Amino acid sequence: MAVNEIRLSRLLRTSKMDDSENTTSFDDRSEAYSEVSARDCLAEGIIGLLLPTVEQIDERVKSTRISQLELRQHIDTLAEDLRALSEKQQIPYDLDSYVKKLVNAKRRVVLVNSILQNTQERLNRINQSITRENERRTALLEPQVSTPSEGQ
Template structure:
C-alpha cells in the first residue's frame, strides 16, 4: 500500500507540473482573451452608459413628478379673470374720455373757423353798406341775441393738468340752458361749482344770472383754481375760487350747486393726488367722490337749493335715486346724451 500511494502522488505532481508548463494552453488562453476582451470592454462601457442614462431618467421623472404635482395644485385654484377684465374696461373708458377731449378740441377749432368766416362775411356786408350809404347806420343788436347758451371763453394752454372741456361739459351747459327758466325764476343768491376745472360751467351760469348772484368755486387741483380765475376774467365774471376738497371749508349753504364729478370707473388708487387723473378717476363704481358729496348734500344746499349733477349710466343711477329719496330729496332728469363709449345724464336734486 505504501508503494502504491507514493507512486500515485508522484504521478499527480508530475501532471500538475506538466499542466502549468503547457505552452499550447497558454497560447490558446491568450488568444481567447484577446478575442473576448474588446467585447467585454464594450459591454462594460454600455453598462456604464446605461446606468448613467438611468440616473438621468430618474432625475427627469422626479422633475416631471414635481411639475405635475404643481400643475395639479394650481388647477385646484380657479383663475380670476374678472380683475383683468375690469382693468381692460377701465382702460377703454379712459381712452374714450381722452378721445372725447380730442374730438371736443377739434370741434371747437371748427367752430372758431366758422366764426371767423361768419365775421369776415359780416364785416364785408357792413363795409359794403357803409360805402353804398354813408349816412345809414347798421344795427346788430339782434346778432347773437337768441337764448342759446354758448360755451364761455377759456384758455388752458398753460394748464396741461386741468381737464379740457369735453362732451360731458357741453352736455352740462346744455342742461343749464334747458333749465334756464327755472334757474332765473328761483332767484338764487349764492352759487357754487365743485370741482370747477376750467371754470366754464360757473361762467355759463353767470351768463344766465348776471350780477344777481354771488359765485364760488372749489377744486382740489391748485392749477384748476388758477385756470378758473383766468376763465372768469376772460368772461368778466366776478367769483371766488378756493382750493379745497369739495366744500369742506365753506360753512354757508348754496342755492345752486354745479358738480361734474370724476365718474369714470377706475382703480381706487387712481382717485388720489391732484393731477389730471383726479378729474376723471371715480373709483371702482365711478362714484367715490360723488357719494361723498351726496352724503353731505343736505348740509350744502339751502332749503330751496338745487344741485345739478352729471352721472354716467354705469354709476348705478337707480341706486343713487333710492338712497337720495330716502334722504328726502327729489330727483329729476334734466338731459341725457349718448356719445361714443358713454351714456351721460344730468340730474337735478332738490329738497322735498
C-alpha cells in the first residue's frame, strides 16, 4: 500500500511541471519513471515469490542437519556398543561386518551433512543479498520522493 502511495505521489509531482519545461521533458520523465517502476515492481514480485521459499528451505535444512547430527551420535553409540559386546562375548559373533556398515553409514551422513551445510550457507548468502537489495531500493526510492517536495 505504501509503495503505491509513493508511486502515486511521484507521478503527481512529475505531472506538476514548471511552465518553462516542455512536453518532451515530461515524456522523458514518464518513460524513465515507468521503466524504473516496472523494474521495481518486477524485482519486488520476484523477491516476494522467492523469499518465503528460501526461508522455508533454510528451516528445513536446519532441521535436517539437526536430525543428521542426532543420527550420527546414535550411530557412534551403537558402534561402540557393538564393539563392546563383541569383546565381552564368549562366543565369537562376527559383528565386524555390521560395524563396518555402520561406519559407512556414518560417513554418508557426514557427507550429506556437509552438502546441506554448504547449501544452507548459499541460501543465507542469497537471503542477505535479497535483503541488501531491498534496503538499497528503499533508500533509492525515499530520497527521490522527498527531494521534489523540498523544492516546492
